[in-house]
Amino acid sequence: MKTPPDAFEHDLQRLALRELPPHWRQEILAKAQKPRLAPPRPLAFVLAAAWLVILTLQVLTPAPQNPPQAQNSPVFAPSSLFAFHHQADFLLP
Amino acid sequence: MSRPDSQLERLYDTHAAGVFHYLHGILRSEADAKDLLQEFFVKLSRLTLPAGLENERAYLLRIAHRLAIDWLRRHASREKAEQTHPQALFAPQDDPDADRFARRLEAALHELPPEQRSIAEMKLWHGLTFEQIAEAQQIPLNTAASRYRYALDKLRGLLKPLYDELKP
Numbered sequence: 001m002k003t004p005p006d007a008f009e010h011d012l013q014r015l016a017l018r019e020l021p022p023h024w025r026q027e028i029l030a031k032a033q034k035p036r037l038a039p040p041r042p043l044a045f046v047l048a049a050a051w052l053v054i055l056t057l058q059v060l061t062p063a064p065q066n067p068p069q070a071q072n073s074p075v076f077a078p079s080s081l082f083a084f085h086h087q088a089d090f091l092l093p
Numbered sequence: 094m095s096r097p098d099s100q101l102e103r104l105y106d107t108h109a110a111g112v113f114h115y116l117h118g119i120l121r122s123e124a125d126a127k128d129l130l131q132e133f134f135v136k137l138s139r140l141t142l143p144a145g146l147e148n149e150r151a152y153l154l155r156i157a158h159r160l161a162i163d164w165l166r167r168h169a170s171r172e173k174a175e176q177t178h179p180q181a182l183f184a185p186q187d188d189p190d191a192d193r194f195a196r197r198l199e200a201a202l203h204e205l206p207p208e209q210r211s212i213a214e215m216k217l218w219h220g221l222t223f224e225q226i227a228e229a230q231q232i233p234l235n236t237a238a239s240r241y242r243y244a245l246d247k248l249r250g251l252l253k254p255l256y257d258e259l260k261p
Contacts, residue, residue, distance in 0.1 A: 015183045018184060025105060
């Protein structure tokens with residue numbers, strides 16, 4: 001919707017807005033263009049939540065009391081036993 | 094993604110003064126308006142402007158308007174306490190009569206309620222249509238148009254003596 005301005009509106013529109021102080025330009029653009037070291041806020045929230053979950057699980061999960069024991073003693077292959085005995089015979093007087 | 098510096102500089106050169114005056118009109122404090130202008134450009138540096146914008150100024154004023162409303166919410170108690178003097182909205186005029194009129198107009202604008210003043214500024218000095226104003230301020234089209242009419246009538250009344258005196 002565009003209505004044609006009357007004379008009064010037209011006279012108001014002719015007034016130009018004041019310019020900003022020139023030193024603001026450098027100041028404002030330098031701050032706006034400063035590289036961000038921190039991650040973006042949503043990413044920071046996700047990372048924080050992930051760490052919280054990891055820490056919670058760490059605290060809540062009970063540590064195993066004893067390492068699981070093998071049901072049977074290790075079984076050596078016959079060829080390994082033969083090699084062992086052979087070496088023992090060789091080394092021992 | 095950061096916007097290339099030259100693009101941000103172009104946006105500053107083209108729109109900073111307009112956005113600042115708009116923010117100043119709402120916040121009524123030059124220091125706050127400058128701080129918010131800084132915030133506005135930090136925000137812009139992280140945004141990608143939509144391709145094929147019909148009116149860049151309208152788009153930017155919509156962002157500025159939202160920032161100003163958030164700012165007022167955050168500083169609600171302080172805002173009422175600060176009733177600053179009329180701002181120097183217009184550039185100095187070479188003609189003394191025109192300059193007198195400009196200063197009187199600044200004072201008259203200061204007397205308008207902020208919601209009327211911001212619409213008058215958008216329409217008169219930023220060249221926005223009522224549709225664009227309504228979209229920027231998230232208000233119905235008719236509200237934008239009627240607020241503008243109220244503002245203009247009040248300005249007309251306040252400025253009439255000087256306007257008639259200066260008019261050839």
